[in-house]
Amino acid sequence: MAEQGIHIISRLRRRYVAYRVLSCVLFSVAIALFVFGGLFLFFKPVIWAVPAFFISLFALFKIKKPLSAKNEEIAAFLNRTYPEVEEAAEIILIPSKHLNTLQRLACGRAEKALLGLRVKHKHFRRGFWHSIWVAELALLFVFLCHIAHEIGGHPFTAVPPSDVQQPLPPEKVLPQIDGVELTIIPPAYTHKPSRTQDRFNLIAEEGANAQWLIKTNVALKNAFLLFNDKEHIALKNTNGGTQWQAAKTISQPGFYQVSIDGKLSEPYQVQVIKDAPPVVHVKSPKPYTYIDAGEVPQVNINASLTDDYGISAATIxxxxxxxxxxxxxxxxxxxAFNTAFSGQPHYDAQKLVNLPALNMEPGDELYFYVEAKDTHNQQSRTDVFTVAIQDTAELLSMDGVLSGANVKPEFFRSERQIIIDAEQLLKDKDSISVEKFNARSNDLGIDQKLLRLRYGKFLGEEDEVVEGPKGNDGPVDPADFSNAAKILKEYTDDHDKAEDAQFFEPAVKAQLKATLTEMWKAELQLRLYKPKDALPFAYKALRLLKDLQQKSRSYVAKTAYNPTPIKLEKRLTGELDKVIQPTAKQEMKPAPEPYQALKNAINVLEQLKQNPKLTEADKRILQAANGQLSLRASAQPGSYVAALGAMRRILAAQTADLKDIATVEAAIQKTISAPGAKPSAQGQSADMGLSRSYFKNLKQAKP
Known part of the structure; x- marks a missing residue:
């Protein structure tokens, strides 16, 4: 009896192991499909999907260990899921000789329950269904990659916005044509393989070579391709008049037609994917970088370079x-950057520039820009970035401060004195004791604190003085009983707050706050007996102060204008009869209307909706409009080729089709823009604008 229970548990374990193994296999297949789709999308060898499958399968077996399931796990599962077993399934796995009387009774009842128990598969298929969903997503990804590959690109390629992305219309071919094989060979700079299609509508990269192989069901005498109603390319016969070949380098968009024994086909689109110039973005440094004293004189140039087909070179x-x-x-x-450019579409290039290696000294400036070139030899560059090294000699100079024209308070020179004393302390470090060095550094920190507090008053900050408790020794005036204003004055602070101080403009106040921050940092280092680390912060605070000093200057003109004195005896005695009002006459001829033929064609098309028969005069008007549509279709084939074909069908048919009329009208309405305003004389009212002024003043008057 015990053997039957063990057999049932072992069978359930094998089922559980089978589902887990299938789940791992499906997950590995999904990973391999994702790798296959990515490689196929980027035109890479897809054979790498096979090792991806085996590697992922090995990793999943190593992590999940599907073959390591034991009978004890299945017994615990049965105890949790099915109450009929009475939590005694694990006793079945224990040998009979080790069981007591009570355990034998429980084992017998558990085996009877197992014999009549039907364990459902859904308890073992949870992970299996997850793997199926992942595999379906992988198949969908491969399908989308296949569609993107058929279009001739991938979604990560930057294509400039144009009518190239519009869907191609259905084609109509001449009855003599049995089929076409159009081979497109992209230029070398795209790194794309050649592709073949069985359609006449053409989408190709700029500079691609297109080769036509047209098969006919009858022998032809003459055949050629007509591009934009101008260029003829002869089709060469290769097989007794039933196979014709031609080739052309595609550089401009437009349309073309196939001529067979004098009969033209409908226009087919020629769309060109332009090569966009490379995009260069400098992540660091900032457009203007200032290297303060004490900082390392170097700058790290980090640039991001992107192109739709590939970057060939980049230079600073x-x-x-x-x-x-x-x-x-x-x-x-x-x-040169530290990166080797091999034609990849994206690079993150870096260059650490050591400024002393460029013979730069304090006060010098470095101007640079990044220039990149793609595989099509198109160049682009960034704006100019500036890096300046602080000139400490000029910063510590007293020019302008001692001048009588620019008298400043004494504390504008205190930060300069702190810097001089700190540098002198560093020079005397080897000749004085540690205690004296620390004492002088701490004294400089106290001076820095006093200076910071003095500047803090301009921002509404208070002194760091702890006020004692306010006494209340005097008698209280009975009139002040319940005086809320006096009570608030006793327990609140009436001083200006730092955020509400109005001594300066917001920009000046923000720079003064930054100055106080640098003083805080300098004071901290001086209190820690590190005057060398405090110098960069002190220099920056001094530079900000000098900048504020320059902004506060006011300039007055040195000399004044003295006009010639007026002779009163000759005032208002001049003769004005020969002084006439200057007039300028100019004859302006209106410019010729560029879309007059299209406007005339709209009238004819509206008449055709009522009477679909064309007269000779109507044909001449539509022929003129057909020429302008042909020019528009040469520039934008995706928008106008369908309208051009509809116009030619209207001209060739005895009775115009309403769908063709609507197509042509939509294209004409898209082309014609609203007329601009023309110059005209402004009419003057009889009362010389008096009524207008009266009503204007009446509205502004108070009620």
């Missing part, structure tokens, strides 16, 4: 400016 064009005024000298450098 740098210019170093040295000197001032008329003595400025420039020297150009050509720097």
């Amino acid at each position: 064009m740098a210019t170093v400016a040295k000197g001032r005024g008329e003595g400025v000298k420039f020297k150009e450098y050509k720097l």
